[in-house]
Amino acid sequence: MDQANKQVYFEHAQENLRGAIEIIKQTLQKTKDSVSKLQKSLHTFNEDDKIVQSKLLTLDKEKLEGLELMQNSPYFNKCELNDETIYIGKFSLSDEHIYSWISPIAKIRFEHPGQVSYTLPDKTEKQSTMARKDQYMIVDGKIIYLSTESLDQPRELIYQDYFSNQKKNFVLPEIVAQMEKAQDSVIRASYKNSLLISGPAGSGKTTLALHRVAYLLQSP
Numbered sequence: 001m002d003q004a005n006k007q008v009y010f011e012h013a014q015e016n017l018r019g020a021i022e023i024i025k026q027t028l029q030k031t032k033d034s035v036s037k038l039q040k041s042l043h044t045f046n047e048d049d050k051i052v053q054s055k056l057l058t059l060d061k062e063k064l065e066g067l068e069l070m071q072n073s074p075y076f077n078k079c080e081l082n083d084e085t086i087y088i089g090k091f092s093l094s095d096e097h098i099y100s101w102i103s104p105i106a107k108i109r110f111e112h113p114g115q116v117s118y119t120l121p122d123k124t125e126k127q128s129t130m131a132r133k134d135q136y137m138i139v140d141g142k143i144i145y146l147s148t149e150s151l152d153q154p155r156e157l158i159y160q161d162y163f164s165n166q167k168k169n170f171v172l173p174e175i176v177a178q179m180e181k182a183q184d185s186v187i188r189a190s191y192k193n194s195l196l197i198s199g200p201a202g203s204g205k206t207t208l209a210l211h212r213v214a215y216l217l218q219s220p
Contacts, residue, residue, distance in 0.1 A: 025071055035057065075138070079109060089101070135147045
């Protein structure tokens with residue numbers, strides 16, 4: 001891809017990002033309104049209904065927290081499948097095809113373009129073809145790194161901001177955005193057996209273990 005096409009590709013990706021952030025902000029406001037309405041009306045329900053409404057309030061608060069955290073960095077991968085395009089981030093917004101890193105489909109981000117498979121909610125395996133995969137680093141609503149690879153094109157860098165320009169506010173990306181396939185396999189390993197994570201000092205054992213705990217707490 002020549003530089004002119006890279007610029008077009010980057011601008012299109014940035015435009016899609018702005019659209020996603022706008023939808024997240026709209027959803028965030030709707031969720032805030034829902035939380036406020038439920039809090040004000042909770043005392044009007046009988047005891048049985050209050051239990052149900054309290055559960056809904058808890059779910060809305062959890063959704064609100066996720067939306068607030070994802071509005072400036074909604075995702076870090078985009079995978080174009082033959083029947084849909086999905087995005088993978090820290091939190092889910094399934095109406096916009098953004099899936100959490102703990103979801104079964106998220107593991108395809110470690111595969112190269114080609115035939116992939118993932119587990120559906122009903123535990124069946126679905127086969128698909130991934131035509132293209134993009135990797136992002138997004139900070140404060142702006143793409144500062146973008147690479148792409150496809151069936152007919154090896155991975156190449158599309159855009160990379162100079163990190164020197166980010167020194168004041170730049171934060172190193174979390175492991176969920178930068179982990180490799182082997183690390184993801186450790187995090188997703190069955191909870192039924194003991195698991196030993198070994199490695200030299202400073203290799204990230206504790207960070208990996210903490211993300212495994214987070215995965216086990218959030219996964220179905």
